[in-house]
Amino acid sequence: MEQMASGRLCIQPLPGYLPVAATALNASILREPVGKGWKSVMLAWEQGKIIHVGAEAEVSNGQYLGLAAVRKLRRPRGYRDPALDRRLTNHRMAAEAKMLARLCNSGLPVPHLLACEMSNGTMIQSLMPGAQLVDVLRGGEIDVKSVLHEVGNVIRQLHSLGAVHGDLTTNNILWDSEKGISLIDFGLSQSTTEVERMGLDLQVLSECLSASHPEHEEALDWVLEGYNNAKNLTYTGSDSPPVKSKEVINRYNIIRSRVRYHS
Numbered sequence: 001m002e003q004m005a006s007g008r009l010c011i012q013p014l015p016g017y018l019p020v021a022a023t024a025l026n027a028s029i030l031r032e033p034v035g036k037g038w039k040s041v042m043l044a045w046e047q048g049k050i051i052h053v054g055a056e057a058e059v060s061n062g063q064y065l066g067l068a069a070v071r072k073l074r075r076p077r078g079y080r081d082p083a084l085d086r087r088l089t090n091h092r093m094a095a096e097a098k099m100l101a102r103l104c105n106s107g108l109p110v111p112h113l114l115a116c117e118m119s120n121g122t123m124i125q126s127l128m129p130g131a132q133l134v135d136v137l138r139g140g141e142i143d144v145k146s147v148l149h150e151v152g153n154v155i156r157q158l159h160s161l162g163a164v165h166g167d168l169t170t171n172n173i174l175w176d177s178e179k180g181i182s183l184i185d186f187g188l189s190q191s192t193t194e195v196e197r198m199g200l201d202l203q204v205l206s207e208c209l210s211a212s213h214p215e216h217e218e219a220l221d222w223v224l225e226g227y228n229n230a231k232n233l234t235y236t237g238s239d240s241p242p243v244k245s246k247e248v249i250n251r252y253n254i255i256r257s258r259v260r261y262h263s
Contacts, residue, residue: 044065044115045062045063045064045069045071046062046064047060047062048062048063049061051070056074057072057073057074057121058073058075059071059072059073060073061127064114064115065114067114067126067127069114069124069126069127070125070126071122071123071124072122072124072125073122073123074089074092074093075121076089089118089121092187093118093121093123094118095189095190096189097113099163099189099191100112100113100125101113102161102163102191103158103186106161106234108157108158108183109128109154109179109180109182110128110183110184110186111125111126111127111128111182111184112125114126128174128184129176129178130174130176130177130179130182131175132170132172132173132174133147133151133171133173133174133175134171134212134213137170137213137216137219138213142175144222145218145222147175148216148219148222148223148226149223149225149226149229150180150181150226151173151181151223152223152224152225152226152227152228153226153229153230154181154183155201155202155205155223155227156226156227156228157230159198159242159248160230160233160234160235161234162191162192162193162235163189163190163191164189164190164197164198164200164201165183165188165201166186166188166189166190166201166204167185167187167188167204168201168204168205168208169204169205169208169212170205170209170212171185172184193243195243195247195248195251196251196255198243198248199254199255202223202224202227202248202249202252202255203252203255203256205220205223206220224249224252227245227248227249228245230245
């Protein structure tokens with residue numbers, strides 16, 4: 001993946017699909033001024049339904065070059081200085097794009113990055129199969145223990161690659177009966193080997209499970225079992241050996257005790 005002077009990115013394509021080169025992106029984008037800001041209309045994108053409108057971005061599904069895809073559109077923040085807003089948006093988008101490319105190359109179940117137009121805050125990713133874990137856990141038609149074991153296993157794989165998610169909630173974890181668990185929305189992710197950051201990932205998920213899924217009292221225990229028993233891990237974070245799973249779990253317990261003390 002290479003960043004171009006225009007602010008676009010050359011993305012490694014999905015195997016067997018049409019490559020998204022800089023020239024293809026140039027040809028597929030038409031700029032139109034809108035009010036005080038700017039907007040690009042990607043002619044290769046066929047809009048579907050809006051999935052989510054959050055504080056950071058609007059997310060919708062659709063088709064991109066014939067592929068089922070998701071578009072993440074970061075809108076300008078009116079309360080910020082425009083130049084500062086553009087710099088922050090570009091920095092966050094570049095970090096997310098690089099993270100997705102690295103994790104995809106490592107075989108982690110995350111979206112493939114199909115296109116990234118930095119100038120207007122547009123990122124297009126492959127559509128991952130399955131439903132959000134928040135709905136799956138509330139549906140009551142699955143083996144919850146088995147699914148949460150797999151969740152822990154995938155999180156351990158992520159951490160072994162020297163990365164943390166930053167927003168591990170059941171909204172950002174998908175489950176499919178055939179493909180299993182996948183992770184989405186890496187807008188707050190970081191490349192790091194710090195055990196504290198990894199423990200914080202588990203703390204965020206713990207708080208989400210407690211608040212949104214209190215009916216599953218053993219949910220986090222099952223996640224931690226899967227995390228601790230993960231095998232066949234690869235590690236590309238640094239020259240240092242991977243952080244042991246027990247170290248991360250111990251740090252999570254320390255973080256949890258700090259949170260309880262201050263609350």
